[in-house]
Amino acid sequence: MSxxxxxxxxxxxxxxxxxxxxxxxxxxxxxxxxxxxxxGRSYMITGANSGIGKAAAMAIARKGxxxxxxxRNKERAEEAQKEIIASSGNPNISVHLLDMSNPKEIWxxxxxxxxxxxxxxxxxxxxxxxxxxxxxxxxxxxxxATNVLGTYVLTKALLPALEKEDDAxxxxxxxxxxxxxxxxxxxxxxxxxxxxxxxxxxxxxxxQVILTEQWAAQHPKVHFSVMHPGWADTPAxxxxxxxxxxxxxxxxxxxxxxxDTVVWLAVSPAATRHESGLFFQDRKPVSTHLPxxxxxxxxxxxxxxxxxxxxxxxxxxxxxxxx
Ligand SMILES: NC(=O)c1ccc[n+]([C@@H]2O[C@H](COP(=O)([O-])OP(=O)(O)OC[C@H]3O[C@@H](n4cnc5c(N)ncnc54)[C@H](OP(=O)(O)O)[C@@H]3O)[C@@H](O)[C@H]2O)c1
Numbered sequence: 001m002s003x004x005x006x007x008x009x010x011x012x013x014x015x016x017x018x019x020x021x022x023x024x025x026x027x028x029x030x031x032x033x034x035x036x037x038x039x040g041r042s043y044m045i046t047g048a049n050s051g052i053g054k055a056a057a058m059a060i061a062r063k064g065x066x067x068x069x070x071x072r073n074k075e076r077a078e079e080a081q082k083e084i085i086a087s088s089g090n091p092n093i094s095v096h097l098l099d100m101s102n103p104k105e106i107w108x109x110x111x112x113x114x115x116x117x118x119x120x121x122x123x124x125x126x127x128x129x130x131x132x133x134x135x136x137x138x139x140x141x142x143x144x145a146t147n148v149l150g151t152y153v154l155t156k157a158l159l160p161a162l163e164k165e166d167d168a169x170x171x172x173x174x175x176x177x178x179x180x181x182x183x184x185x186x187x188x189x190x191x192x193x194x195x196x197x198x199x200x201x202x203x204x205x206x207x208q209v210i211l212t213e214q215w216a217a218q219h220p221k222v223h224f225s226v227m228h229p230g231w232a233d234t235p236a237x238x239x240x241x242x243x244x245x246x247x248x249x250x251x252x253x254x255x256x257x258x259x260d261t262v263v264w265l266a267v268s269p270a271a272t273r274h275e276s277g278l279f280f281q282d283r284k285p286v287s288t289h290l291p292x293x294x295x296x297x298x299x300x301x302x303x304x305x306x307x308x309x310x311x312x313x314x315x316x317x318x319x320x321x322x323x
Contacts, residue, residue, distance in 0.1 A: 004292075005180040009177075009180050009290060016282075022260070034263065036269070039063075040066075042117060043066065043120065044119055046100055046124055046126035048080060051234030052262060054084070056123060056262040061088035065267070069095050077095040081095050102145075102150075106150055114158065114160065118165060120166075121169045121266050122155060122158055123172075127173065127236070131197030132195065143190075143197070144188060148208065149312055153313045153316070157321070168222045170215065170223070171227065171262055172226040173227060175205040175229075177205055178202050179295070180290075180295075181205075182206070182295040207305060208226055209279055211309075214306055217277065224276045225277075225278055228279070228281045230282070232258025233252040233255065260282070264283050
């Protein structure tokens with residue numbers, strides 16, 4: 001089955017996820033969808049110092065939004081901040097240093113942030129594909145810590161701030177790679193079997209899709225969406241998937257093309273005309289499963305994922321946030 005899934009997925013990718021796929025889809029985009037002025041609204045974007053996150057920050061800054069760049073490296077973050085301010089002419093761009101694989105730090109950051117700032121839109125963009133099994137200082141597998149637990153903690157901790165605002169949104173940057181994985185809650189930290197970074201990443205990205213569906217059901221005041229940016233030429237692809245990059249480098253999307261649907265989901269009134277909790281590609285809701293791929297999960301497993309994340313996140317929560 002996984003050979004079937006991988007083959008069908010790769011052929012779909014060649015048609016839809018490349019630069020050519022973007023150009024074909026873009027013929028049907030409505031230009032007016034992005035003709036918005038978001039002055040006065042506040043956007044937090046994680047992993048915003050490069051790639052899709054930086055391109056999204058730049059586009060939203062050009063529309064007047066106040067941008068909070070959440071990054072782990074001071075130098076890289078301040079370089080991106082300078083570039084965005086210079087190129088957009090928007091001075092309301094700030095940097096916050098945060099390691100998204102450290103749940104305690106995320107809780108502390110979010111509590112302080114909420115007390116000092118409003119937030120209208122959270123873009124969960126930071127992500128990684130670590131190709132060997134490495135643990136964080138807390139003993140959590142690094143991909144899971146960054147892609148899933150970090151996304152969960154930041155979103156949960158910021159929801160009270162988002163729920164106070166009109167038209168609040170959470171956009172999570174997943175990946176079409178998740179289509180090859182069925183949710184597996186039996187081994188969230190990949191302790192069993194051979195460690196395959198690409199499949200671990202795909203499993204994490206499947207979990208982000210399920211989290212989005214669950215959040216949408218639980219928090220009707222906020223619009224949740226999750227998306228696939230296509231295959232874009234970014235540092236993550238160059239460094240984590242060198243063979244794929246070599247084969248595909250002439251067909252990859254630009255960072256701006258990869259960020260297009262992130263920006264649309266974050267700012268456009270057209271995006272929130274769709275129901276909350278959907279998976280998007282090129283400004284359209286798309287299926288979260290390949291045909292005949294048997295990747296549907298049970299409600300029980302989805303609840304187990306939420307339960308596990310809830311328990312893990314509580315271990316690191318400040319006393320005031322313990323349930
Ligand atoms: N490019 C694609 O084709 C593609 C396809 C599908 C999905 N995606 C998703 O798109 C998102 C953005 O990736 P990208 O392709 O634009 O790559 P990128 O340019 O390398 O961006 C990844 C960002 O995440 C940050 N990050 C990683 N681990 C972090 C941590 N522990 N704490 C804080 N920040 C962290 C990176 O910071 P540093 O600069 O400090 O490393 C960087 O800013 C990811 O979620 C990725 O999975 C990308």
